[in-house]
Amino acid sequence: MTHPFRYISILLVVLASSNLSNAQLGFSHELGFITGPVAFQSDYGERYDWDTNSGNVGIGVGLVHYINFAYRADCDCYSADTYWNDHFKIRSEISYHVTTLNHLGPEAEKPSLGGLQLRSMQGKANVFEAGAHLEWFPWSIRDFQTGGKKIAPYLGLGAHYVSYRPEATSTLGPLGNPVTTFPTFIDRIDTSQGSAIAVVGDVGLRYKVGPMSDILISSKWHYYTGSNLVDGLSPNNVNNRANDWIWWFNVGYIFYL
Numbered sequence: 001m002t003h004p005f006r007y008i009s010i011l012l013v014v015l016a017s018s019n020l021s022n023a024q025l026g027f028s029h030e031l032g033f034i035t036g037p038v039a040f041q042s043d044y045g046e047r048y049d050w051d052t053n054s055g056n057v058g059i060g061v062g063l064v065h066y067i068n069f070a071y072r073a074d075c076d077c078y079s080a081d082t083y084w085n086d087h088f089k090i091r092s093e094i095s096y097h098v099t100t101l102n103h104l105g106p107e108a109e110k111p112s113l114g115g116l117q118l119r120s121m122q123g124k125a126n127v128f129e130a131g132a133h134l135e136w137f138p139w140s141i142r143d144f145q146t147g148g149k150k151i152a153p154y155l156g157l158g159a160h161y162v163s164y165r166p167e168a169t170s171t172l173g174p175l176g177n178p179v180t181t182f183p184t185f186i187d188r189i190d191t192s193q194g195s196a197i198a199v200v201g202d203v204g205l206r207y208k209v210g211p212m213s214d215i216l217i218s219s220k221w222h223y224y225t226g227s228n229l230v231d232g233l234s235p236n237n238v239n240n241r242a243n244d245w246i247w248w249f250n251v252g253y254i255f256y257l
Helices: 004-023 050-055 083-087 113-120 141-145
Strands: 028-041 057-068 088-102 121-136 151-164 167-170 194-210 213-225 245-256
Touching: 028 050, 028 088, 028 213, 057 245, 083 088, 083 141, 088 151, 088 245, 113 121, 121 194, 141 151, 151 213
Parallel strands: none
Antiparallel strands: 028 057, 028 245, 057 088, 088 121, 121 151, 121 167, 151 194, 194 213, 213 245
């Protein structure tokens, strides 16, 4: 997988150069950093099982950029008071998250060969994402920026390009044979690099901590389409197959350029 910090460096260069050119278009810009726990729902473990849902948790980091239509960079003044300018922002994001995955739940706890095979298997989801969201703020962005309100909730919807490179190992030995591998996953493990599209939904809020800075709190859902191998597994049991998705709770710091 291409190293994520290469993309971060490229984005910083692009933002630095575009900040001057886009100023003539009447936009202003915001830049921030986000991080937080990632709950990965996949073919590891059992669906709707609490141990699986609470146990397969990783960590993610990201860099976010916003186009702010409420404030004009070319005149250092507020833009025309329209609904679009006062209630919408466009957000671009690059992020990287890693989650260690285990088979948890009743089946893995059984004192049987199958239970041993599941308990002995471990995976890792290494995922890089890049994309954009449209964010809607029901309250006035202008009022929030001027300090009239301390809190600004929002809803976001967008899409990400996803590049992934999963890992899968077992303490019993190489995977892929009946001795080490649970029957559902025989010939259904693929740890090669691949790509997918994530549909992203976001619910969050900003809290103003200074004239040029906000704290961001966000709850995001990324649903992966186009591939069921983000986790490296695609079981042959249809009833056991689940599309990969994550829930990411993150906090961040946003500052106005």
